[in-house]
Amino acid sequence: MFKKLLIANRGEICCRVIKTARKMGIPTVAVYSDADANALHVQMADEAVHIGGPAAKDSYLKAQTIIDVCNEVGADAVHPGYGFLSENAKFADLCEANNITFVGPPTSAIEAMGSKSAAKSIMEKAGVPLVPGYHGEDQSEAIIKKAADDMGYPVLLKAAAGGGGKGMRQVWSENEFAGALAAAKREAISSFGDDTMLVEKYLTQPRHVEIQVFCDKHGNGVYLFERDCSVQRRHQKVIEEAPAPGLSDDIRKAMGEAALKAAKAINYVGAGTVEFLYDVDGSFYFMEMNTRLQVEHPVTEMITGQDLVQWQLDVAAGEPLPLSQEQLKVNGHAFEARVYAEDPDNDFLPVTGQLTYLQAPLENRHVRVDTGVRRGDEVSVYYDPMIAKLIVWDEDRNKALNRLTTALADYHINGMTTNLPFLYNLASTDAFRNVELDTGFIDKHQDKIF
Ligand code: ADP
Secondary structure, X not given: OOOOEEEOOOHHHHHHHHHHHHHOOOOEEEEEEHHHOOOHHHXXXXXXXXXXXXXXXXXXXXXXXXXXXXXXXXXXXEEOOOOOOOOOHHHHHHHHHOOOEEOOOOHHHHHHHHOHHHHHHHHHHHOOOEOOEEOOOOOOHHHHHHHHHHHOOOEEEEEOOOOOOOOEEEEOOHHHHHHHHHHHXXXXXXXXXXXXXXEEEOOOOOEEEEEEEEEOOOOOEEEEEEEEEEEEEOOEEEEEEEOOOOOOHHHHHHHHHHHHHHHHHOOOOEEEEXXXXXXXXXXXXXXXXXXXXXXXXXXXHHHHOOOXXXXXXHHHOOXXXXXXXXXXXXXXXXXXXXXXXXXXXXXXXXXXXXXXXXXXXXXXXXXXXXXXOOOOOEEOOOOOOEEEEEEEEEOOHHHHHHHHXXXXXXXXXXXXXXXXXXXXHHHOOHHHHOOOOOOOHHHHOHHHHO
């Protein structure tokens, strides 16, 4: 096992990784920016090193600085968390060149999935079902528009380099096409420096169902079932759950096997997520693969009883997967709600300030709170304004949903506006209880949620 683990991240995910490392007896090193000098992740780690200014580009994104810190403190492994450098192939390469284990997939797999277009070409060859569309290299407007016209509207334009719902535009008719393409390209250039576009048939009422896969360095791979992340706002997840309600065992297995096929096609190692759109008729289509631990991994941990960070560290150290597919079982139901400092009544604008009062619900076997802040901390303008992830578990969906609403009501935050009332209202709707799920859920039920 590793001598020392550096976590190249901050906030809740850094704290989450430290907990498992501690359990496994691995000493930890945190890094921090000026804005995070007193942060929880700094306090929790065995050692902490200052790496620069508050803007991410001056600290958490400085690949070479992080490598230098590893060399100084003798860290032989880096966990990148999610976001920041987690899907940066150059950083993974740099780790390797310095004999530091990157806790993640091989560089080649990160690169293969780094472009949504290239990823779709690979999956097409591997026989994984795709959303109908065009993801070719010829980027002339006429070609992309012809693909859209041929498919029929509505279509969805997506930036190949996209993430976080950016660079995406729905197009409802032919005469909107030119304007939407120009707008999507502008957003893609400013967010990713790359305006390569693809176009897909826009499914009007799909569910977002994603499969957690895990592969080791010995050619073994398993899927740890699925998560339903259909409840979204502007293509960003709000509440996730596992397993996906109403999915038949046959479809669950077919999706799991398709996801493993996807992972094997790129010689995947470690934790990965294969995202699918799932249609009412039971068909499903590959969207993209995320080559990291996901924000919503805890719901999978709750229903499988496994520690995915421990799996990541074991696999990175060369251990075989701890369980076979047959040994993995779904137990009960879990939800995760993302608690944000944001104002639902003001277009969800991020809110900053001090958490003058913070009382999370009590943790027990039904309730888990993953957070990187405590009472008195600041939520600053520099980072994602997520305050915590509230995760609940019970033996079935109805009971778990009761746990969720109770825990949301027991979450008390003063000092700033949060999305807690919005989450509570959403989780309390009959439609959510009755599994009327699709990615348009929030729009459809806004009169009851806001
Ligand atoms: P990003 O990487 O920016 O998050 P994704 O490709 O993962 O983008 O898509 C994000 C969300 O957008 C999906 O979860 C889904 O809600 C919606 N979406 C993506 N593709 C389609 C499509 N072809 N039809 C309908 N909705 C889609």
